[in-house]
Amino acid sequence: MKRLVVLGGGESGVGTAILAKQKGYEVFVSDKNEILNKYKKVLLHNKINFEEKNHTENEILNADVVMKSPGIPDTVPLVVKLKQKGVKVISEIEFASQFTKATIVGITGSNGKTTTTLLTHHILQKAGLNVGVAGNIGNSFAQQVAEKSYEKYVLELSSFQLDGIESFNSHIAILTNITPDHLDRYNYEFKNYINSKFRITKNQTSEDYLIYDADDKTINNWLKENKTEAKLVPFSLEKELKYGAYIKENNIIINLNKDEFNMPTSALSVKGKHNIKNAMAATMAAQLLKVRKQTIKESLEDFEGAEHRLENVSKIKDVEYINDSKATNVNATFYALECMDKQTVWIVGGVDKGNDYNDLLPLVREKVKAIVCLGLDNEKIKNTFGNVVDIIVETAGAEEAVKVSYKLATKGDAVLLSPACASFDLFENYEDRGRQFKKAVRNL
Incomplete structure (x- = not known):
């Protein structure tokens, strides 16, 4: 029986523990802080062993695989020890993805990822697809894989979650933008953070798509210097594109596979230039999943936006x-x-x-x-x-x-x-x- 140790008893940790137990792993959850009551109840109900306010090293170092919560840096001594011992340390996203055949739309970026994730999910749901939303929002991806049978997922992915992936792949990846953020976790080196974000495309093949902001210098520079197998799908507010999404006379125009999509920016329910970009990205993801144009337009008009975002x-x-x-x-x-x-x-x-x-x-x-x-x-x-x-x-x-x-x-x-x-x-x-x-x- 394989032993999985979960570091961190929050949303992603408890979700991973539930899925791992279901898949026949011996599971142990360890949190150096107190575990919130709502999560403790779930662990007890599922008869999962856990400890709080402490990390007992000999209970952890004997793991076959460790899932660490995104909030725990790689530099923590315990994580360093695990890696020196050759124990695989992965993220919840990596662990859960091996147990689902669902098509994944993965969304990352410094800003706009929550709005783009919720908007993409809103369009796909309105189109009648069997779709879940997870990652950085809502119930954990792992728990949904354990308990639901979604055919598609829209996942909001932070750089920390992407740091812990090995074979995870999004059929459609969206990179909204890259600006300096979380530099305290990346040795104050912007390039480390950039490389982290681009891990979203590392396992993509020529059958997959990378939707990205073609106005973002950081993204363009990376694409010039590095290779991805994915088909590139750009969006821009600054230039007309033969393939992808752009603005002309206050209209969003999208050319994908000889199929033009056209919509006035004034009809969008969320305002601001950045939201035009978020809408372009979500629309192209929906089009690649064969959603009808009429459904997309209606969804963009009645989307309510994310809480705590303007x-x-x-x-x-x-x-x-x-x-x-x-x-x-x-x-x-x-x-x-x-x-x-x-x-x-x-x-x-x-x-x-x-x-x-x-x-x-x-x-x-x-x-x-x-x-x-x-x-x-x-x-x-x-x-x-x-x-x-x-x-x-x-x-x-x-x-x-x-x-x-x-x-x-x-x-x-x-x-x-x-x-x-x-x-x-x-x-x-x-x-x-x-x-x-x-x-x-x-x-x-």
Whole structure:
């Protein structure tokens, strides 16, 4: 009997444990922190051995294979020891993929991947396909492989999940963009992070497709210097393409397999240039899976967007409150500020992953009337924007940040939570940060 050790008792860990037990593995789950009650119940119910607040090395080093949660870096001493011993350390995505024959649409990128994943799933579901959504969102891929019988999956894949793959493959891979992010996990080397993202295409064959942003210099440079077997399917806002998706006179035009798709950008339910790109990518994935054009158009018109991504929360005294808590890096916040058409009180800050805020200066100069800091260390924000914005206030939580913003905003303004940082100093995660912000707005 093969022994699988799962490091991390969260969503991906518990899902993997369930699938492994079903497939006849001896399973042990180990988490150095406390395991959340909802996951503990599942482990007990499935009679899966686990430990918490500790890693017992001799229970772990004897594994045949180890699944580590995406949040655990490769540099952790225990992981280093496992690799030195020659034990395979893989991600949930890798483990689960060997037990399903489903067609996979895999989506990665620094920004836009959640929206593109949800939008692709929405189109395929509307087309009546038997399709699941997993990866970085919803119930774990492994648990769905164990309990459901989907014929297709749309998976949102982070670089950390891709770091742990060996034979996993997406029939259709989407790469939305690459900008510096998570550099703290990649020795502050951008190229390490880039290579991580491109692992999505490493097992693709000439039967598979790589949909990518042809306006992204980083992606283009990698494709010039490296080879993928996949058929390249580009999208662009800057140039006309013979094959792929582009914009002409405010229309999205897509040429795939001699079949032209045409739709005005004004009909899209989600706004902003970045969402035109997300829509192009999702549309081409759906077309490659033979979804009818009419179904795609209807889906793009009635899609509701992702929670915590430029989400309109409320309008109070003629001031719009917008929750963009999912903006955990500078590029995501760039998109948010670009979409603002009013004077904005901007709530920013958290755990800085090596951010360079200079790219935001022109937008901040033009649109931001006040900055409200939401983090424990705000020096970099104050140093970058101190000369550009007259009012910079530091706050210690979502409730205080919202109250201060309410005082600073006047009729016709917007209050935008778009932190450009991770949330782990004051919140559990970006969802918790977004929910606390929304609650504070509703309590005004």
